[in-house]
Amino acid sequence: MRESLLQSTQDVIEVARRAGASDVAAWGSHERSVSASWRDGRPETVQESVSRGLSLQLFVDGRYGTHTTNDLRPDALAGFVREAVLWTRALQPDPFRELPPRASMPDALPDLALEDDAVRTVPAEGRAAWLAAADAEARRDPQVLSATSECSEQERWTALSTSHGFSGAYGATGAWGTVAVTVRDADDRRPEAYELRGGRRLTDRGDGAALGRLALTRALARLGSVKGPTGVHTMVVEPRAAAALVSRLLAPANARALQQQASFYADRIGTPCFSEQLTVTDRPLLPGGLGSRPFDGEGLTARDLPIIEAGVVRHVYVDTYYGKKAKLAPTTGGGSNRAFALGPRDRTGWIADVGSGILVTDWLGGNHDATTGDFSLGLQGHRITAGQIGAPVGEMNVTGNLVALFRALRGVGNDPYGASATQAPTLVFEGVSFSGA
Numbered sequence: 328m329r330e331s332l333l334q335s336t337q338d339v340i341e342v343a344r345r346a347g348a349s350d351v352a353a354w355g356s357h358e359r360s361v362s363a364s365w366r367d368g369r370p371e372t373v374q375e376s377v378s379r380g381l382s383l384q385l386f387v388d389g390r391y392g393t394h395t396t397n398d399l400r401p402d403a404l405a406g407f408v409r410e411a412v413l414w415t416r417a418l419q420p421d422p423f424r425e426l427p428p429r430a431s432m433p434d435a436l437p438d439l440a441l442e443d444d445a446v447r448t449v450p451a452e453g454r455a456a457w458l459a460a461a462d463a464e465a466r467r468d469p470q471v472l473s474a475t476s477e478c479s480e481q482e483r484w485t486a487l488s489t490s491h492g493f494s495g496a497y498g499a500t501g502a503w504g505t506v507a508v509t510v511r512d513a514d515d516r517r518p519e520a521y522e523l524r525g526g527r528r529l530t531d532r533g534d535g536a537a538l539g540r541l542a543l544t545r546a547l548a549r550l551g552s553v554k555g556p557t558g559v560h561t562m563v564v565e566p567r568a569a570a571a572l573v574s575r576l577l578a579p580a581n582a583r584a585l586q587q588q589a590s591f592y593a594d595r596i597g598t599p600c601f602s603e604q605l606t607v608t609d610r611p612l613l614p615g616g617l618g619s620r621p622f623d624g625e626g627l628t629a630r631d632l633p634i635i636e637a638g639v640v641r642h643v644y645v646d647t648y649y650g651k652k653a654k655l656a657p658t659t660g661g662g663s664n665r666a667f668a669l670g671p672r673d674r675t676g677w678i679a680d681v682g683s684g685i686l687v688t689d690w691l692g693g694n695h696d697a698t699t700g701d702f703s704l705g706l707q708g709h710r711i712t713a714g715q716i717g718a719p720v721g722e723m724n725v726t727g728n729l730v731a732l733f734r735a736l737r738g739v740g741n742d743p744y745g746a747s748a749t750q751a752p753t754l755v756f757e758g759v760s761f762s763g764a
Contacts, residue, residue, distance in 0.1 A: 446528070522541040561759070
């Protein structure tokens with residue numbers, strides 16, 4: 328698959344050059360996924376899909392255009408490319424568009440351990456056994472109203488060739504399991520919860536029965552939930568929810584948002600902005616990482632990139648196009664693995680340390696302003712009382728400003744979330760405003 332995909336990208340380069348393109352980048356992809364699910368004790372769905380595609384970036388007479396197709400037959404590709412060049416020639420000139428220099432792309436691709444052959448060969452009966460075990464454990468309580476279990480495997484190849492001589496491809500696999508459980512509360516409310524596990528290797532999905540038990544435990548812990556207390560409290564955010572919060576924090580840390588004056592990172596590069604407890608590094612070369620890659624979406628060589636060091640903003644994500652517009656040197660167009668400098672204790676240790684406050688287990692909608700950092704988020708979680716997880720709470724919001732919130736970061740856990748490229752650990756914030764009862 329690697330060779331045929333690379334060949335397709337290389338072939339269209341020559342066709343495009345003959346048709347009048349000055350520079351060309353051709354991306355090819357091939358993806359296969361298989362998934363199955365059980366619901367309430369019986370099989371519900373089985374799906375398999377295969378997709379292939381090719382995307383062209385064309386530079387023609389100072390003009391730029393992108394074009395995609397999923398028909399990779401040689402004759403069809405040739406016609407597609409010639410027509411794409413004609414369409415690009417009709418566009419308005421864009422002096423900021425250019426192909427990244429060949430020197431900014433890798434000469435050789437590292438082995439990042441992104442593939443596991445076991446993912447490609449999971450038998451149907453093995454998938455069914457995983458689901459049956461997960462389902463049985465998830466429904467092992469009379470208060471369960473419904474349980475859904477799903478598992479999936481994916482494999483993907485990515486190839487890139489350019490008109491100035493770069494050509495490379497890499498593969499990646501993934502295996503995932505999810506269990507969601509709904510229970511009946513005393514007042515006929517229906518609390519629900521889920522658990523997710525997965526990664527590049529089949530073993531990252533873990534045991535179905537264990538995942539079913541965890542999802543059931545989470546759901547039962549929501550029984551008797553009440554509206555949380557209005558006030559200013561210490562907030563402990565467990566890793567899964569912390570990953571989502573950090574993703575909001577980093578969303579406007581890019582050249583496009585800066586150039587369009589839609590980022591609270593404007594004028595903050597190189598300045599202390601957040602708590603000294605916060606250090607985040609983009610690490611695209613982590614072996615087996617969910618965001619790992621040898622080159623980015625433009626072909627730029629993957630390198631570690633410090634984003635925040637001890638609270639100081641060091642870099643933002645800068646692609647070639649918006650870097651040129653914003654007069655910033657390119658770094659990389661988007662995030663990969665976001666790794667944290669870890670602290671001394673896990674979630675349980677931090678809960679004991681803070682004594683009282685609010686534990687956030689999930690965010691339930693809300694919004695944030697990328698320009699100012701202002702936010703309001705719904706949440707569910709638990710009271711923290713005497714250093715222990717207490718009664719479940721919900722129907723409450725946390726409001727504030729992301730810059731101020733992460734300036735009030737008091738503690739960082741040693742328990743990074745493994746089912747996301749944003750590997751956030753438990754985070755502890757002081758003086759957070761909650762609205763509830």
